[in-house]
Amino acid sequence: MKKLMTMTRQFRDDENGAAMVEYTxxxxxxxxxxxxxxxxxxxWVTGQWT
Known part of the structure; x- marks a missing residue:
């Protein structure tokens, strides 16, 4: 459980994910x-040709 909490904290603090979402x-x-x-x-082009 501690490993999961550590990974969650690292993901939350990582700014690369936020930048990727912004660019997307x-x-x-x-x-x-x-x-x-x-x-x-x-x-417009269709209207001009008809």
Missing amino acids: VLLGIITAATIAMIILVGT
């Missing part, structure tokens, strides 16, 4: 914005 959220936001722009531009 940022990547998700950038991906969503890119997809939205592709959809909007695609709709």
